[in-house]
Amino acid sequence: MLPDDAAAAVPRAASTSFADYLGAHHPGMLPSNRTLGPVTATSDASHLAPHATTIVSLTFPGGVLMAGDRRATMGNVIASRHIEKVFPADHSSVLGIAGSAGIGVDLARLFQVELEHYEKIEATMMSLDGKANRLAAMVRQNLPMAMQGLAVVPLFAGFDTDRHLGRLFSFDVTGGRYEEHEHHSVGSGSVFARGALKKLWNPRLDEASAVRVAVEALYDAADDDSATGGPDTVRGLWPVVYVVDAAGTRRVPERDLEAVAHTIIDARSSAGREA
Amino acid sequence: MTQQFYVSPEQLMKDRADFARKGISRGRSVVVISCRDGIALVAQNPSPSLHKLGEIYDRIAFAAVGKYNEFESLRQAGVRYADVRGYSYAREDVTARGLASVYAQSLGAVFTAESKPFEVELVVAEVGRSQDTDHLYRLTFDGSIADEAGFVVMGGAADAVVGALRGTWSADVGLTDGVRAAARALASAAPPAADGDRPGAPALDPSVLEVAFLERDPDTLRGSHRAFRRIGGPELETMLQGGQDS
Numbered sequence: 001m002l003p004d005d006a007a008a009a010v011p012r013a014a015s016t017s018f019a020d021y022l023g024a025h026h027p028g029m030l031p032s033n034r035t036l037g038p039v040t041a042t043s044d045a046s047h048l049a050p051h052a053t054t055i056v057s058l059t060f061p062g063g064v065l066m067a068g069d070r071r072a073t074m075g076n077v078i079a080s081r082h083i084e085k086v087f088p089a090d091h092s093s094v095l096g097i098a099g100s101a102g103i104g105v106d107l108a109r110l111f112q113v114e115l116e117h118y119e120k121i122e123a124t125m126m127s128l129d130g131k132a133n134r135l136a137a138m139v140r141q142n143l144p145m146a147m148q149g150l151a152v153v154p155l156f157a158g159f160d161t162d163r164h165l166g167r168l169f170s171f172d173v174t175g176g177r178y179e180e181h182e183h184h185s186v187g188s189g190s191v192f193a194r195g196a197l198k199k200l201w202n203p204r205l206d207e208a209s210a211v212r213v214a215v216e217a218l219y220d221a222a223d224d225d226s227a228t229g230g231p232d233t234v235r236g237l238w239p240v241v242y243v244v245d246a247a248g249t250r251r252v253p254e255r256d257l258e259a260v261a262h263t264i265i266d267a268r269s270s271a272g273r274e275a
Numbered sequence: 276m277t278q279q280f281y282v283s284p285e286q287l288m289k290d291r292a293d294f295a296r297k298g299i300s301r302g303r304s305v306v307v308i309s310c311r312d313g314i315a316l317v318a319q320n321p322s323p324s325l326h327k328l329g330e331i332y333d334r335i336a337f338a339a340v341g342k343y344n345e346f347e348s349l350r351q352a353g354v355r356y357a358d359v360r361g362y363s364y365a366r367e368d369v370t371a372r373g374l375a376s377v378y379a380q381s382l383g384a385v386f387t388a389e390s391k392p393f394e395v396e397l398v399v400a401e402v403g404r405s406q407d408t409d410h411l412y413r414l415t416f417d418g419s420i421a422d423e424a425g426f427v428v429m430g431g432a433a434d435a436v437v438g439a440l441r442g443t444w445s446a447d448v449g450l451t452d453g454v455r456a457a458a459r460a461l462a463s464a465a466p467p468a469a470d471g472d473r474p475g476a477p478a479l480d481p482s483v484l485e486v487a488f489l490e491r492d493p494d495t496l497r498g499s500h501r502a503f504r505r506i507g508g509p510e511l512e513t514m515l516q517g518g519q520d521s
Contacts, residue, residue, distance in 0.1 A: 018358055029363055091499075113362050116501075120330050120354045250498070 018117035019110060019138060031106035032141035046149030050079035052104055054189035054221040054228040055086065055096030057157045057168050058201055059182060060210040063245030064157040064166025065252075066094045067214040069189075069222060070237050071229030072101050081229060086240045088249045090115040093131055093158030094242040098187030100150040103142065107152055111135055128160045132169040132177055140175025155186045159244045166244060189221030189228035196220040207243060211252055215239055215260050219268075231261035288417075291392045295416035298394030302340045304430035304464065306440065306457035307398045309409045310450050313490045313502070314402045317457035319430075320485040323507070328487045330503035332357040332369045334402050336489050340430035341395035341416075349378065349397065366500065371401030375412035375420055383418025392416050396429045402489035402502050406446060426457075435464035451514050454486055454506070455479070458515060479515040486511055 015021065022029050050072035057066040068085035071078060079101075086096040087108040095111060097104030114134055118126050126134070135156050142152055157168040168180045183201050185193040196217040205213065215231070218239050222230030231238055238257035243250055303319035305327055316338050318327040329337045329350050337353060339346035353374055361369045378397060386392040393416050401410040411423040426444055428436045439460035448456065458479045486506040493502040506514065 018355075018362075021355055022359065022362075026359060026363070029359075109362070113358055117354065117358045120358075121351055123324070123326060123329070 016118050016121045017134070018114045019134075022110075030141070031103055031110060032138070032145065034145070044149040045145075046100070047075055049103075049150065050074045050083070050101040051227065052083060052085045052098055052101040052187070054185060054187035054193055054218060054225065055098050055155045056185040056190075056193045056197065056214050056217045056221075057096065057155050057180075057183065058197060058205075058210060058214060059157075059166045059168065060205040060207060061203070062166070063159060063207065063243060064168055065207070065210050065214055065241060065243045066096050066155065066157050066168075067211075067218055067239045067241040068096050069218050069229045069239055070232070071222075071227065073227045076226075078229075081232060081235065081237060084240050086242050087112065088242060088251075089131065089156070089158070090119070090125075091248050092125070092161065092244060093128065093156065094244055094249055095135065095157070096155045096186070097152055098155070098190075099152040100145075103145065103150055104152040104154070107138055107142070107154065111138060114138075125161075127162075128158045128167060131158060132156055132179075135169075136171055136175045136177040139171045139173065143174060146173040153186050155184060157244060159246060161246075164246070185217065185221075187221075187228070189218075189225030192224045193217040193221040207245075211241055211243070211256070212260050212263070214241060215257065216264055219261075219264055231265065233261075233265070288387075291386060292417060295386075295392045295394050299341045299396050299416065299429075300431050302430050304428060304432050304436050304461055305338050305340050305398070306426060306428050306436060306461060307338050307400050307411055308426040308440075308444065308448075308453045308457050309406060309411060309424075309446075310453040311406065311447050312450050312492075313488050314400050314409060314411075315450050315453040315457060316400065316487045316489070317454055317461065318485040319461050319483055321483045323485075326485060328485055328505075329354075330487075330501070331374065331399070332361060333366055333500045334489060334502045335369065335371050335374065336400045336402075336487065336503050338398040338400065338429070339395055341393070345393045346395045346397065349381070349393075349395065352381070353378065353399075371399045371410045371412055375399045375414060378414050379418045379420040381418075382414060382416060386417040398427050398429065400489060402491055404491065428460075432464040436460045439463045450488055450490075451517065454514055455517075458484055458486075481507075481511045481515055484511065484515075486514075 027033050052072050055068045066086050070081055072080040072083040089095050089112055095108055097108055151173045154171055160167050168184055170178050170180050170184050183197040200213045219230055222228040238261050241252040305318040308315050316328045320327050327339055331337050331353050337350050356377055357369045382393055397414040399412045403409045411427050413421045413423050413427050443456040488504045489502045490496055493499050
């Protein structure tokens with residue numbers, strides 16, 4: 001029989017989570033441990049920090065893609081026109097963040113290290129469901145801050161190497177994890193983006209047309225939601241788009257997005273319609 | 276009460292060092308070799324899953340000989356150290372020098388204070404943007420640390436492997452040639468087979484080799500900041516076969 005302390009050492013050693021390790025040894029470094037004081041009915045910190053808005057994601061045969069606009073807002077002011085809200089999580093998954101921008105970016109960074117850490121310790125990749133569950137746990141830890149107006153809602157997409165298809169997951173602030181089918185969108189412009197996705201998405205999209213559908217959905221979101229930025233032809237800023245397929249995660253080059261954005265703008269200008 | 280025998284500190288340290296050295300010399304050897312386009316790590320290791328070579332961080336790798344459970348715990352601690360440091364500062368603030376000195380401190384503390392020293396020898400390798408900025412830190416069981424140039428050999432038949440490798444290594448050797456040279460040196464230094472006959476030119480058997488690279492420019496080669504890559508299966512076979520033809 002194993003001695004007591006040896007038996008206890010096994011579960012201790014079994015934790016391969018970077019976030020758990022930080023929580024035990026450097027708790028102050030976890031994004032969720034920045035407390036804002038007690039929660040009261042009047043404590044709302046949402047006006048203190050920039051917010052990131054619309055993220056869209058859709059599947060296509062052989063993969064999945066995610067796109068985000070470039071605007072962050074603070075109240076009625078545009079805080080940033082350059083923000084990136086979609087991040088490669090690892091070789092075969094991406095995540096986008098909507099909500100409180102600073103916390104979202106930190107969450108994405110922690111999640112990236114979490115996946116790489118697991119891969120190095122275990123010498124194997126985490127399953128896609130495992131990744132989605134880890135992300136859900138991180139969102140749940142942020143709940144106290146979400147109650148004070150600093151909520152982050154990620155969207156997670158990846159390529160499932162066992163089933164050989166792209167899958168996507170949405171989350172709520174309590175850490176609820178929901179697998180979405182075909183397409184999904186989060187953020188303040190998501191209602192408009194989702195309407196566009198419903199009409200434009202079809203199961204036979206190829207990668208190039210999927211990119212176009214995503215940019216078009218973001219365009220519709222920017223058209224009606226003041227917190228979502230459209231393609232910025234003056235500054236040459238286009239949405240951030242990542243594609244994940246069997247070959248891995250890659251960012252769609254700027255020049256492709258510029259061409260897609262110009263096609264959409266031209267089509268809409270020549271249509272000359274109001275709504 | 277039983278009388279404690281007096282043992283001089285010199286004798287105590289010598290006994291511990293002999294004990295650790297004996298443990299290490301039982302293991303098979305590992306070669307870490309700095310090449311033109313990166314650092315090649317080559318180990319004699321028949322197990323495909325119990326690794327002697329591992330990734331620590333973007334440009335840093337780990338190679339070890341000795342007791343598996345001991346160096347594996349050191350490897351995991353190194354990954355934790357590097358990930359915490361990279362997360363709290365920035366990715367470029369994680370250096371092999373920092374990691375090597377942390378390892379040196381832990382190994383030294385275990386050697387003097389614990390009842391048994393670690394029976395391990397480690398290399399912390401960091402690939403630079405140019406070959407002069409490559410770092411190979413070699414750490415021994417007592418916490419001593421050495422900054423090596425060119426290549427490092429650890430393990431059982433280290434002296435014989437060094438002898439075999441010294442003639443073939445030069446600064447401008449490529450990764451593939453580096454792996455072949457290391458594999459050949461390891462094979463030539465291995466004890467003869469049980470039936471006694473020893474082939475003149477040792478065959479390079481990919482099934483008993485564990486090979487990994489730290490590539491010098493992973494961003495341009497693979498679009499990743501992670502330089503570590505394992506080489507195995509058919510890729511390793513072709514790499515070794517090419518060497519035998521020439």
